[in-house]
Amino acid sequence: MKPVEGWFCLGRLGASGVHFDLWSTIYKHPVESPLQMHGQHETHVYPQTLILEVSWALTYRLFALQATHRYHSGSLSSESRECTDIDECRTIPEACRGDMMCVNQNGGYLCIPRTNPVYRGPYSNPYSNPYSGPYPAAAPPLSAPNYPTISRPLICRFGYQMDESNQCVDVDECATDSHQCNPTQICINTEGGYTCSCTDGYWLLEGQCLDIDECRYGYCQQLCANVPGSYSCTCNPGFTLNEDGRSCQDVNECATENPCVQTCVNTYGSFICRCDPGYELEDDGVHCSDMDECSFSEFLCQHECVNQPGTYFCSCPPGYILLDDNRSCQDINECEHRNHTCNLQQTCYNLQGGFKCIDPIRCEEPYLRISDNRCMCPAENPGCRDQPFTILYRDMDVVSGRSVPADIFQMQATTRYPGAYYIFQIKSGNEGREFYMRQTGPISATLVMTRPIKGPRDIQLDLEMITVNTVINFRGSSVIRLRIYVSQYPF
The missing domain is CATH 2.10.25.10 (Laminin)
Incomplete structure (x- = not known):
């Protein structure tokens, strides 16, 4: 009989059932292992051999049995993603001809005589004990030799091998190097097969495991470095990597190390140093120096x-x-607060920043002292003819470096006579030309300071007022002796 795709067995019909003797042949038609792609994995599932338990009460001729774990006689369910058996007795027209009856099996079907009884019991595990229940009455024996019968699996499915106790055990294709994974893949043993998988960080593309560039997909919050099969995340200065290995968290430098000498202000990803009032930040951005x-x-x-x-x-x-x-x-007015050193005969005169102890005036001959600050030359005295009639003493203070021009003193005649006019002039003491007299009216004039004077300095000016009367043909004069005290400071 010509073998079909998958597996089939040839045997002879015996008196008590189907027998397989030593010359019985088990044919194997090699079937390519299907390849199922699942993301980063490819799974190899080997064809399986029919596990046949012989019912000793049946008398029929076994023509052919197609069975493969590849489920060539099966279909793939899109919902459960599992292979389900196809009932060939329903789907194949005239699957069995003549007096033969079609009996569906998992992964195939049987053709048996219609006159022979069939025991349809529940499916039994091929690795369990042989069936021990009652059997239908056997047909009369034929004239044929008796052959030993079998009640165990004839052969193990692909991906399994029989051990010493005649049990099928899984073959570790990965350990025996009998897999078809390429060098870029890793082999993972499964029950009855194996899986070619890529390690983490790789994906399967056209049978090759290629590195996944995780950095292209924004795995890291800040800095990403791709390495074969993996990646590493780092953070910018001022940040630290969180436990998830991807996100970054701001480092509060002020709380951990406080690098500033005075005040530290944390910012996102950095910090700034600030100085207390009166200090300025140095070029290093950390230290503070006194501000002058x-x-x-x-x-x-x-x-x-x-x-x-x-x-x-x-x-x-x-x-x-x-x-x-x-x-x-x-x-400070030392004279007013009596904080001076003048004696009783002296007069305390307050200055800017100090004071002066002024001695009583002394009137020279032929002058007579008529008050604390005035000397007069009597008219009846012939020596007074060419002298000023009176000398009046005045004191004033000026700050050092006073701005100029400045009006600092004013003179005025006390009496105006008919037919008289007055002339004002600086008689002495203006050798440096710091002053001049400006007549402001018929009987008045002002002393003007024209140059700033640095103190401390004492200046004495004789300011003369000349009286001319053409009616009585009189000419006389009076003098104000002005003592100017320039302070040391400009305030």
């Missing part, structure tokens, strides 16, 4: 700016006090 506020402007303090670590303060010279604005200086 006094160098910013000479007008920060009215007198002197004193720098200190982180701050500054203004000071005033002796004779001054610091005002509430902490920058301006105000003169």
Whole structure:
């Protein structure tokens, strides 16, 4: 009988059933192993051999049996993804001809005589004990020799082999190197077969395991480095990798190490250092150095700016006090507060930043002292004819470097006579030409300072007022002796 695809057995009909003797032949028609692709795996499932238990009560001729684990006589269910048996007795027209009856089997069918009884019991595991139940009455024996009968699997399915106890056990194709996985794949043994798989980080493409570039798919939050079969995530400076190995978390440098000398402010992915008031950040961005506020402007303090670590303060010279604005200086009136060293005969005159002890005036001959600040030359005295009629003493103070021009003193005649006019001039003391007299009216004039004067300095000017009367043909003069005290400071 011509073998069909799969497996079939040839035997002889015996008196008590189908017998297979030593010369009985088991034919095997090799079938290519199907390849099922599942993502990163390819699974090889070998054809299986028919596991036949012989019913001793049957008397029929076995023509052919097609059985393969590849389920060439089966179909693949799209829902359960499992192979199901095809009933060839229903699907194949005239599967058995003549007096033969078609009996469907898993993975194939049998043709047996219609007159022979058939025991249709439940399916039994081919590895279980032989059937031991009652049998139908056997047909009369034929004139044929008796052959030993078998009640065990004839041969193991592909992917299995028979051990010493005549049991079919799985063959580890991976261990025996009998698989067809290429060098880029790994072999995983399965029950009755094996699977060619790619390791993590690879995918199967045209039978080859190719590296997956995980970095192309945004596996990492920040930095990604692809390596064969894997990848590694790293973070930018200022971040640390989380336990998931992919995302990054900001590092609070201020809480962990506080790299700043003074104040640390955490930012996303970094930090900044800030300095306390009065300090400035150095070029390294970490250290703070004292800020010299006094160098910013000479007008920060009215007198002197004193720098200190982180701050500054203004000071005033002796004779001054610091005002509430902490920058301006105000003169202390020592004469008013009786904080001077003048004796009882002297007069205390307050200056900017100090005081003067002025001695009583002394009137030179032929002058007579008529008050604390006035000397007069009597008209009846012939020596007074060419001398000023009176000398009046005045005192004033001026700050050093006062802006000019500045009107600092005013003279005026006390009496105006008919037919008289007045002339004002600086008689002495203006050798440096720092002053001049500007007549502001018929009987008045103003002393103008034309140049700034640096102190401390004492200046004495004799300001003369000449009276001319053409009616009575009179010419006379009076002098104001002005003592100017220039302070040391410009305030």
